[in-house]
Amino acid sequence: MEVPQDRQVIVLHFSIADWQAWAPGLTSHTDWQAWALDQRAVDNSDTTPDVSFLPAMQRRRLSPLARMSFCVGWPLAQAQGSLPLVFLSRHGETGRTAELLNQLAAQQPLSPTQFGLSVHNAIIGQWSILRGETAEMTALAGASDGFEQAFIEACLLLQQHPQVLLIVAEEAPAACYQPAIDDVPFSYALGLRLSRGEQFTLDWQAPSNDPSTAIAHPLSWLKHFLRSHTQWLHATPQRTWHWQQA
Amino acid sequence: MSQLELDIKNLIIDALGLEDMSxxxxxxxxxxxxxxxxxxxxxxxxxxxxxxxxxxxxxxxxSKDTREHFANVAKLAAFINSHQTA
Structure with a gap:
């Protein structure tokens, strides 16, 4: 991280050592490369992320959002030693929340498991328990530029660790939330193992009047990444983010 | 295995999400x-x-008794039976 003397901005630098992504019907790098070129689409008949690397007794409490997160994160964390984790989800456990609220409305007692695991940091808690991971972990929820905020957090951790895991996951919203959530076209998770390096440069400027990206931002970012674009902008109401890829 | 014991086993599997178990x-x-x-x-x-x-x-x-009732499926069945006939 550097703070240039001539302007009051911070510039982030990092590299991506490895990545994984999951959406219904899209699991391998090849699948996602084809998706990025608009040659392949989500297949909603295949909605179960594979977490069979965990014994049944360990995966039984994992929500769909947790399963997606583990599905992308687990292979990235294998054989890496201790790895700090930044978990980002704008909307979190909407499925569990809707179910709990429905039970409350029907004056039913709440499931202790559902209740206990509905909080935003439940997934990193389960990650810590199941992996025996004691490195720093944080769970973020950001609005339109939450993704970039997660990179700020991850780059701060990179000052003290050689690598940091970043997991972004969003679940297709329950019917009652659909009118209010317009940036989750389908359930997806993206895992990035970040390392120190110069592959990416990220900084930001005052907001512009450019229209924002057409699809959910982490997915839009993934397209830029996989198409090897050398630079692009992400305009939000608060600021415009400037991405560069070497 | 009694019908009640079978019901309790299925209840445990469903309520606790014990995938791959019957x-x-x-x-x-x-x-x-x-x-x-x-x-x-x-x-x-x-x-x-x-x-x-x-x-x-x-x-x-x-209650200390609760721990006893939850020891295994047979004890749970006996406990539920005693409540249903009481």
């Missing part, structure tokens, strides 16, 4: 917690709630 995998005398089936304290709360919903029996989490 009622035949749980022995009526097998300890539910610790070294037996391997359930934990969150499972105990969840199972207590499931029994309350299914059989209308409210369990006292503080």
């Amino acid at each position: 009622a035949n995998d749980i022995d009526s005398q097998q300890a539910l917690f610790g070294d037996g089936l391997g359930l934990d304290s969150v499972d105990a709360l969840e199972l207590g709630l499931a029994i309350q919903k299914r059989y209308g029996i409210k369990l006292d989490a503080e």
Whole structure:
């Protein structure tokens, strides 16, 4: 991280050592490369992320959002030693929340498991328990530029660790939330193992009047990444983010 | 295995999300917690709630007897039977 003397901005630098992504019907790098070129689409008949690397007794409490997160994160964390984790989800456990609220409305007692695991940091808690991971972990929820905020957090951790895991996951919203959530076209998770390096440069400027990206931002970012674009902008109401890829 | 024991086993599997298990995998005398089936304290709360919903029996989490009733499927069946005939 550097703070240039001539302007009051911070510039982030990092590299991506490895990545994984999951959406219904899209699991391998090849699948996602084809998706990025608009040659392949989500297949909603295949909605179960594979977490069979965990014994049944360990995966039984994992929500769909947790399963997606583990599905992308687990292979990235294998054989890496201790790895700090930044978990980002704008909307979190909407499925569990809707179910709990429905039970409350029907004056039913709440499931202790559902209740206990509905909080935003439940997934990193389960990650810590199941992996025996004691490195720093944080769970973020950001609005339109939450993704970039997660990179700020991850780059701060990179000052003290050689690598940091970043997991972004969003679940297709329950019917009652659909009118209010317009940036989750389908359930997806993206895992990035970040390392120190110069592959990416990220900084930001005052907001512009450019229209924002057409699809959910982490997915839009993934397209830029996989198409090897050398630079692009992400305009939000608060600021415009400037991405560069070497 | 009695019908009630079979029902309890299926209730445990459903309520606790025990993927890949069937009622035949749980022995009526097998300890539910610790070294037996391997359930934990969150499972105990969840199972207590499931029994309350299914059989209308409210369990006292503080009672020493509750620990006894939850020892295995056979004891749970005896406990539920005693409430249903009472």
